[in-house]
Amino acid sequence: MTRFALTIEYDGRPFMGWQRQDHGPSVQAALERAALEVTGETVTVHAAGRTDAGVHARGMVAHLDIAKPITAFRLSEALNARLRPDPVAVLAAREVPDDWHARFSCVARHYRYRIVVRRAPLTWQQGLAWRLTTPLDRPAMAAGAERLVGRHDFTTFRSAHCQADSPLRTLDRLDVVPTAEGVDVYASARSFLHHQVRSMVGCLALVGQGRWSPDDMGAALAARDRAALGLNAPPDGLYFLSADYPAD
């Protein structure tokens, strides 16, 4: 058996999310079906992050074990040929040690959330960004984001369905970066709680629109209560960007 790490891009719009589901298409099932067609082997593909329905990835990292002799390059080419027309593409593949694990070896995860500010509906960005129709106060958003960076109990920003043992997480980065069309929010941590990035971005939007002050963000965090959440942003704008591993 050879273990391969894959770097994967996908458009989350047609999928129920990363994880295999009985009731609809998933990115994981698309990759496992392609792997079966390429190798004749029934494999499980493990990812660094199990993204929700409608969430995208520019550089998801995943691994799978293959018995058939094949090079990393041929594997990526063959998977891409079988993935069509699903909007999932293997950008890179490499051999990794047998004890390397896309999820458990991962030491940092990086997300981007794209907000477009305009009155007009989106066209080709429909489902690929969150449209807000009122101007955003970016410095206020940055001040609000500052309250969340560091090690905290993120219960307020955690889905009721979150299965993590602890609500404690260390948020290494939460940057609000201006773009030509709005703002991009960059979030980095060793790991995130379920819905954490979308919940933080939803509240940052309230701060940007002047409906919350940066202090309200601090108060929401301190409340450690899901009921204190202002707004959960839709999946549309969220992209899993990349994952870091010790050897990298």
Add this chain to the structure above:
Amino acid sequence: MTRFALTIEYDGRPFMGWQRQDHGPSVQAALERAALEVTGETVTVHAAGRTDAGVHARGMVAHLDIAKPITAFRLSEALNARLRPDPVAVLAAREVPDDWHARFSCVARHYRYRIVVRRAPLTWQQGLAWRLTTPLDRPAMAAGAERLVGRHDFTTFRSAHCQADSPLRTLDRLDVVPTAEGVDVYASARSFLHHQVRSMVGCLALVGQGRWSPDDMGAALAARDRAALGLNAPPDGLYFLSADYPAD
């Protein structure tokens, strides 16, 4: 009657092109249908450029005449509400003089052509960029582009269906700009021949891949013969960016 100028964004993928057609959807028909629903008036929408099937616009300029009293802001909001779910959005509207014409008053047109260089298929950019799988020599492309700037007979770069009286055009700008994923080609002129931008970009790609030299580009131009064209780029990567008018 009040004449309104509209700035329009659209995703060209589902359309047969800008121009109204008997046999399929067009951007013009979508706008004229929305205007009829908003005003009860049968109008003709005139555009600065009649883009082909699959070509996009970030800032197409068009005009229409409305008898019903309505402000520019209300018109744009109402059109956007009626355009759904078509991927066409009115970004801005303003009143213009009765003799102002989106096509005939236009003094410059600006296009961008997006090329992504990678082995992997595109995901959310499918139909929104031209994917090339081999590296591009950008300086060579820039040298090739330089041969086309200025006033020339562009017969080589003109569709057989082009209806312009003269093949003479003045190309003001043809810039090859590096991006994170490949190159963007920016083209500006008072007006273009049919397929001119796509034909120029197709040949620039040949230069970038080393299949043509910059001198071959000059020779193709000098040939003034459609048979000398190397390659016509697909519509996918082409965006009508903006149009200039004397008053602007």
